[in-house]
Amino acid sequence: MTAVDGNAMAGDLRELFAVDVTTAVATCAGCGEPCVVARLRVWGPAPGLVARCPSCDGVVLRLVRGPERAWLDLRGAVSLQVPMPPRDAPATP
Amino acid sequence: MARTAVPGRLSWRVATVEAARRETPSARTLVLRVPQWPGHLPGQHVDVRLTAPDGYSAQRSYSIASAWRDDGLVELTVQRVEDGEVSSYLIDDLEVGRPLELRGPVGGWFVWRAAPPPVLLVAGGSGVVPLMAMIRARGDVRGRQPFRLIYSVRTPQDALYAAELARRVRDDPGLDVHFVYTRKTPDGWPEPPGRLTVATLNTHGWPPDFAPDVFVCGPTAFVEAAADILVALGHDPGKVRTERFGGIS
Numbered sequence: 001m002t003a004v005d006g007n008a009m010a011g012d013l014r015e016l017f018a019v020d021v022t023t024a025v026a027t028c029a030g031c032g033e034p035c036v037v038a039r040l041r042v043w044g045p046a047p048g049l050v051a052r053c054p055s056c057d058g059v060v061l062r063l064v065r066g067p068e069r070a071w072l073d074l075r076g077a078v079s080l081q082v083p084m085p086p087r088d089a090p091a092t093p
Numbered sequence: 094m095a096r097t098a099v100p101g102r103l104s105w106r107v108a109t110v111e112a113a114r115r116e117t118p119s120a121r122t123l124v125l126r127v128p129q130w131p132g133h134l135p136g137q138h139v140d141v142r143l144t145a146p147d148g149y150s151a152q153r154s155y156s157i158a159s160a161w162r163d164d165g166l167v168e169l170t171v172q173r174v175e176d177g178e179v180s181s182y183l184i185d186d187l188e189v190g191r192p193l194e195l196r197g198p199v200g201g202w203f204v205w206r207a208a209p210p211p212v213l214l215v216a217g218g219s220g221v222v223p224l225m226a227m228i229r230a231r232g233d234v235r236g237r238q239p240f241r242l243i244y245s246v247r248t249p250q251d252a253l254y255a256a257e258l259a260r261r262v263r264d265d266p267g268l269d270v271h272f273v274y275t276r277k278t279p280d281g282w283p284e285p286p287g288r289l290t291v292a293t294l295n296t297h298g299w300p301p302d303f304a305p306d307v308f309v310c311g312p313t314a315f316v317e318a319a320a321d322i323l324v325a326l327g328h329d330p331g332k333v334r335t336e337r338f339g340g341i342s
Contacts, residue, residue: 003313004339008154010199011140014103020201038202039335 006040009049012065013037016072024082029075030058037061037080105142105196106130110189111166116253119173120219121184122158124166125193132161135226136204136308136336139169139197143179153179154338156223156310157198160230170253172219203308203336205230210306211239213298215289215319217311218246221253223336224308228258232265240265243297245273245289245315271297289315294322301327306334313337 006022013021022038033055040051040060047065052058053076062073074080108125116122137157144150159168171183187193205212205227214224221244231240246252249272258270273293274286299305307328309319316337324330 003337005335005337007138007200007203007336008338010138010201011103011154011196014199015196016102018102020199022199023201036202038200 003041003043005042006036006038006051008042008044009037009051009061009063012047012049012063012070015065016070019082019084021080021082024080026060026080027078028053028056028058028060029078031056032078034081035060103196103199105194107192108167108195110187110191110193113187113189116170117251119184119251120170120253122168122170123183123187123193124168125195126165127167127195128165130165130167131198132163133157133167133198134201134204134206135160135230136223137198137200137226138223139167139195140199141169141179141183142194142196143182144194151179156226156336158222158225158229160226160233162233170219170222170225172253203310203334205306205308207231207234207236207238208306209238211299211303212241213305213307214240214242214244215294215298215307215309215311215323216242216244217289217315217319218251219253220309220311220315220336220338223310225254227308228261228265228268231268232261237267239267239299240269241298242268242270243273243289243293244270245275245311247275248277249274249279269297289319289322291322291326294319295326298323298326301329304329304332307332308334308336310336311338313339 010022024037025034026037027034042051049063051061053060060076064071108127111126112124114122138154140154142152155169158170171180174180216224262270273289276286278286309316316335320333320335323333
């Protein structure tokens, strides 16, 4: 299986989160490098995805989608910095 | 377009195939009508799910080829993958009028948001699909950003949207397209067939000084080669956005 990238996780992550996590910046717990989730190297095949840091190859995120539940393992990420609309912005129609 | 920002988790929808057209011997565009489609941005994709009567199901991601026109329609161009169970069904078997389960739009990173800088699009094979959505979106709003597409295909017969690209180069001001042929060139082509090189990106791309927004999409090996060349030429890695779809071209 060839690697794809974090873009390919967008659908599975949007099933779990109300925001698009692929635009978030994950800081790798292994090497400390920040990386946009869309840029992570992702190995599949679905329903089990492993996303690795492009700098050190450490596992940043793992996502498994079962028929009735999903497992999300984020122990390889120190933090996720998620772009949000301004707090006082009016609701988007 | 702002409506793509509607929050909430994503769920599957049932689209209907409204029309279909053959793009090349190995690619087909499906025009889908999707109920309550919130609109999409150029570069986004959808996940498609097929489920067999025995419950076996297979899921794939496909880039959206069309620009959003507020008409409830979404176009996907599907390229045949050798032994691909999903692509062969979508190309050979799925008839107009039939349902198709999908969810989306998803992916907010590999997206062109009409901005002033010039744009360089680099496509390997069917990696042109999301880039075509960007070209179409720019055409719809009569955008003036200079756009250059470098499009690598095996042979002239493999080029998706060839007629539309030729028309847009004529009619859309500031759009240029350069083809790279890796296996067979058209008659009279000035170069032998070959892969994308430093010289191609240097000659037909933008100088790094112009700080273009760069989008590269294609098979993983193609994307990595192209991105490495762009960075070596001096482009800011942060401005080179990539989307890999694995496999081989």
